[in-house]
Amino acid sequence: MPRQPRKPSSTGIFHVMMRGINHQEIFCDAEDYYQFINTLDRMRIQYDDDGLPSGTNFTLYAYCLMGNHCHLLIREREDNLAMAVKRISSSYVYYFNHKYFRDGHLFKERFKSEPVNDMAYFTTLLRYIHQNPVKAGIVEHVKDYEYSSWNEYTDEVDPIFHICDTATVFRRIPFTELEAIVNEPLPDEVCCLDYDNEKPKLRLSDDQVWQHIIQLTNTTNATDFQRLEKDLRHEALRELRLQGASVRQLERLTGISRGIIQYIKL
Incomplete structure (x- = not known):
């Protein structure tokens, strides 16, 4: 079945979700x-032949980074949407693959996007994107999450690290009003771009991970787990990832290197 063309945006603004291939952590x-x-900061700026800033490839209004996926509220400028996402993903994948001694794709080939054609939905997305960590149970309050753009809106980060166009938003919505809106939970029936409506995976506790390891391999400590036959060990790690164990958690508990765990296909 041929892919459907992306829906155009009358404002040039899109909600984008980039996710790891096979649900891999990015x-x-x-x-x-x-x-x-x-990377978002560097890729949004256009430079001339002398290396001086000369324009804007795209504008960011919000972002939230969530383990195995991320959300962007982005506006086309010199780049169209596909080129903007390509700039971002190509640069980050180069860094990630070099750091973790891997090669190949990191992001799911076709990113998801939806047009933002009016201020009402733009405001809804500001709430949705910044509430992601709260909805996932990572933090209790929007302001507590470190890897989103909300701290740019509250001026809790140094101005040098501001990469979102908060000024344009504040010309339409005063901060006190925006703060109240963003901290008011969205109703469950509000449906924004997501993983084909799939629910986020729950994280396993360390005790739960070891219970699974014992059931899968009959080993009770990291040393014995490391001595397992390779295929059995990899199959156990694969199953643990699918159950919700994180790469860092498995590395810490089993002593198996992060590069090996990430290499195993889900």
Whole structure:
């Protein structure tokens, strides 16, 4: 079945979701999150032949980075949407593959997008994107999440690190009003772009991980797990990833290197 063309946006603004291929984590530690934010910052600026800023490839209004996917509220400028996402993904994948001694794709080939044609839906997306960590149970309040753009709106980060066009938003919505809106949970029936409506995976506790390891391999400690036959060990790690264990958690509990765990296909 041929792919459907992306729906155009009358404003040039889109909600974009980029996700890891096979649900793979695309952010494994704090350095990865900050590298992606830095990538967004570098890729949005256009430079002349002398290396001086000369324009804008795209404008960001909001972002949220969520382990195995990310959300962007982005406006086309010099780049169309496909080129903007290509700039971002290509640069970050180069960094990620080099760091973790891997090659090949990191992001699902076709990113998801939806047009934002009016201010009402733009405001809904500001709420939805920034509430992602709260909805996932990672933090209790929007302001507590480190890897979203909300702290740019509250001026909790140094101005040098501002990469979103908050000024344009504030010309339409005063901060006090926006803060109240963003902190008011969206009703469950509000449906924004998501994983084909699939629910986010629950994370396993360390005790739950070991219960699964014992059931799958009959081993009770990291040393014995490392001595398992390779195929059995990899199959157990694969199953644990599918059950919701994170790469960092498995590396810490089993002593198996992150590169090996990430290499296993889900």
